[in-house]
Structure formats: structure tokens, C-alpha cells
Amino acid sequence: MKICGHGLRDHLRLLAPLLVLMAAVWALRIVLYASGAPHLVMRWCSVTVAGAACVMLAGFLIHVRRFGSYPNVVLATFLIVCCQQLLIIVAIAFAVFTGTQNVYVAPEFSGRYSPAAHIIGHLTFGLGFGTLFGSAMGCLLLWLLRKLVPLPARQ
Numbered sequence: 001m002k003i004c005g006h007g008l009r010d011h012l013r014l015l016a017p018l019l020v021l022m023a024a025v026w027a028l029r030i031v032l033y034a035s036g037a038p039h040l041v042m043r044w045c046s047v048t049v050a051g052a053a054c055v056m057l058a059g060f061l062i063h064v065r066r067f068g069s070y071p072n073v074v075l076a077t078f079l080i081v082c083c084q085q086l087l088i089i090v091a092i093a094f095a096v097f098t099g100t101q102n103v104y105v106a107p108e109f110s111g112r113y114s115p116a117a118h119i120i121g122h123l124t125f126g127l128g129f130g131t132l133f134g135s136a137m138g139c140l141l142l143w144l145l146r147k148l149v150p151l152p153a154r155q
Contacts, residue, residue, distance in 0.1 A: 003068065003072055003075055004072050011075055011079060014061060014065070015054075015079055018080065019054075019083050022047060022051060022054055022080070022083060022087065023087060025046070025047055025050040026087045026088075028045055029042065029046065030091065030103055030104075033102060033103035034102070042103060047084055047087060050084075051084040051130070051134070052137075055077050055138045056137065056141055059076075059137075059138040059139070059141040059145070060141065062076065062142060063142055063145040063149075063151070070139045070142060073139050074135045074139070077130075077131055077134040077135045078131050081126070081127060081134055082127065084130065085122045085123065085130070088122055091103075091104040091105075092104045092105055092118055092119055092122075095115070096115045104118075
């Protein structure tokens with residue numbers, strides 16, 4: 001399946017640095033929690049914030065590299081949100097299976113939900129709303145970039 005001439009592998013190649021950045025923020029957040037960092041630092045070092053930034057950067061890359069159009073933004077957003085939710089779910093499942101505590105199961109950050117409800121929430125609302133809202137923001141950014149910063153024609 002190709003979207004605007006680009007397959008899944010092309011999208012993953014474009015998004016690879018962004019996905020690595022998100023994984024780095026995920027690992028940093030776990031380390032910060034384990035080291036007892038203040039809650040304010042923990043709130044700002046967030047996979048959700050990193051995911052939103054990655055969606056905006058993906059829209060920018062799609063424009064600058066002439067990678068495609070709005071369907072490419074939607075697929076890029078879906079892939080970023082899937083990676084984001086998968087990282088969080090892995091951290092929750094790891095904490096449950098090992099009986100350890102990490103930032104993703106701590107009551108002050110997990111919303112006081114059970115681990116199963118927390119995972120289901122990420123698989124449904126996190127994935128659904130994240131993709132919808134991220135796609136809307138990414139497409140809006142791409143539209144603004146195309147209107148305000150048009151690229152010269154290729155030669």
C-alpha cells in the first residue's frame with residue numbers, strides 16, 4: 001500500500017529520528033522518576049509532549065522534503081502515536097509483571113487507574129484521540145506551511 005507514492009518503509013525512514021527521540025524521552029522519564037526528580041520536571045519530561053512535538057516536526061519534514069500530502073501526515077501521526085502508546089504500555093506491563101514501581105504506574109501520574117484499565121485507556125482513547133487530534137494539528141501545520149512558506153518548484 002502506498003500513500004501519495006510512499007510506502008510504510010518510506011514513512012518509517014522519515015520518522016526514525018523522531019521515534020528515537022520519543023524513546024529517549026521515555027527512558028529519561030523512567031530514570032528521572034527512579035532518581036527522585038521533582039514532579040514539575042516529571043511533568044515536562046513527558047512522552048505525550050514529545051509525541052506532540054514529533055507530530056509537528058513530522059508535518060514540517062513532510063513539507064520541507066516534499067514527502068507527500070495530508071494523507072502522509074495522518075499516517076505519520078498514526079505511527080508516532082502507536083509508538084508513543086506502545087512505549088507507555090510496555091512500561092506499565094513491565095511494572096506489573098516484575099512487581100516494581102515506575103512513573104507509568106505511580107498513582108500521581110497514572111490517574112489512580114488499575115494497570116489493566118490504564119493499558120485499555122491507552123489502547124482506545126490514547127490511540128484514537130491522539131491520532132485524531134495529532135492529525136488535525138499536523139494537517140493544519142502543513143496547510144499553514146504551504147500557504148506561508150511555499151517551496152520553489154523542482155528543477
